[in-house]
Amino acid sequence: MSSAGTVVTEAPEDYEGLRALLLIRHDGMPKRLKQLAAFALEHPEDMAFGTVAGIAEHAGVQPSTLVRFAKSLGYDGFSHLQQIFRDRLRERFPDYRERLKGLRDAEGHHVHAASLLEGFINAAAVSLERMRASVRPEELSRAIETLAKADTIYLLGARRVFPVIAYCAYAFGKLGVRAILIDHVGQLSPEQLATATGRDAVLAISFTPYAPVTADLAAAAAQRNVPVVAITDSAFSPLVTSADVWLEVAEADFGAFRSLSASFALAMALAVGTAEKRAEG
Amino acid sequence: MSSAGTVVTEAPEDYEGLRALLLIRHDGMPKRLKQLAAFALEHPEDMAFGTVAGIAEHAGVQPSTLVRFAKSLGYDGFSHLQQIFRDRLRERFPDYRERLKGLRDAEGHHVHAASLLEGFINAAAVSLERMRASVRPEELSRAIETLAKADTIYLLGARRVFPVIAYCAYAFGKLGVRAILIDHVGQLSPEQLATATGRDAVLAISFTPYAPVTADLAAAAAQRNVPVVAITDSAFSPLVTSADVWLEVAEADFGAFRSLSASFALAMALAVGTAEKRAEG
DNA sequence: GGTATATTGGAATTTTTATTCCATTTTTGT
DNA sequence: ACAAAAATGGAATAAAAATTCCAATATACC
8 A cells, every 4th residue: 555656645535625635736746647637627527427448548648547546646446536526426425335334344333323324414415405406486386376275285195204294284283274184093094085175185295115095095186176286206106197286306315214304395385385375365 | 129128219318308208108117117217217316327236226126127128218228328317417517507597587476485495495404514513423322222222112202393203103113123103192192101111212302392291201201210312402401301312403494494304314313223233233 | 877766558357347148927918 | 717928037148347567668866
């Protein structure tokens, strides 16, 4: 390790750190490595997607030089360096599985617990960022209008998303909007929904793997001309066919568990938006 | 070429075209390919960066199925299909300016709805960032240890935080950890908790204004020497006196509503941490 | 100007990754 | 209920890519 290149004390794990390192070290670098440093900052996408051979040709160096370049910065090899560029494009969602594995071997449980938390925080943050870009204001507006027109709002969701719908019940209640939580107690959900008419509305949430109850009940409601507003995670969701308006939320996951943060934020916006719309007229 | 799969007249060269094609073909696809179609649209980043083996595992199919999937869409193989996903990421940069402009042009209500959503997204993001700094790894570790030692975990939370605790019930169940959700149905919560002993544990959550039930039940449990792990928002919380370990979470609010994102992330970390600790021994 | 040291180029090797093939299972049509 | 066709899983194979190694060249130092 301490043999070949220059200093070995670094190796930033994020793009900004790498950028800073390259700017500092650039002046003292030998010709070809300097060339690569400049190329990397000018063509970060190439660095993220390219192969050693391809990038080397583009940058006018030999493949081996690229590997040497990565090692001189403290990385294991080119692949490790490339990961930094990929993470950047991935909306800053580094490969935590890898990191977790490393931490587990290396240090104690404290670190492990903390990195677990980091992972979930990151999944939540990514979900929120994604939603910023993906939800269309017009759709959101239409959803709010539909709910605002309703006499009573029936809240439908099971299993993983039940917490979201339960929160809606709390929020609508606090806002003075009449809403009924379909809680499935005693498997009475069909009866709980039976009183819904065309003048009411259903707010249904379901993500993969779609709980059959939710899809079934939403479909039954739609059949009876009850307007359905849906929050779901893909155009393939069984909710889409029943819905008058549907909003897409793609939550990020960490390990086997998916975030709910974006769904919560969206649900809250729907609830407050509905209450405000009603107050207007 | 005209041999194996389905139709071969297509093979869109851009992401939108691919998306459209998947939506159209989805219904007529066999099980595994349908699965992949959904996965691809839900995890486009994975498709862009992953390897055949990695993506296949994530999506729950065989590597060969991925190749077959690509070919059935008219591509040469997986690599060709992957290119579409990579191209999409390269171009998706001048995004925010467009978005802002779009918001400005749209009508009054749309903007309002969108900014409502922005507000809740920001509150959630702020909460997450705060927690990054505030939760101490040692405390988190102690909390996990306490829960891991327990025979059965009793989940306690009401009103605003009920969704968090309800999610814990889901997560623990999925992880194979015995946990009981105190759901307050029929006001039977004291009875639901009555069977807890010193070999079990209580996970309690409460934020201002502290719901009296939660504090009372936690205190009663502590009295009977049941270990209590608490998540709360200040050192003055009534939960603190009953708790063996407590974790502080300060959620940000927008309007009258407070985020729950940080609490969720923390709860998930606790759940997974507990399950892993148990698996270790 | 000569020698030691660092850098570079390029081929050889190893590792990783995509693809193909075929036996087994599932679905479809009669 | 049966046969034919389609779909699937998994191991075997082929292709591609990263990494290493060493000889050749350039640079720095005395």
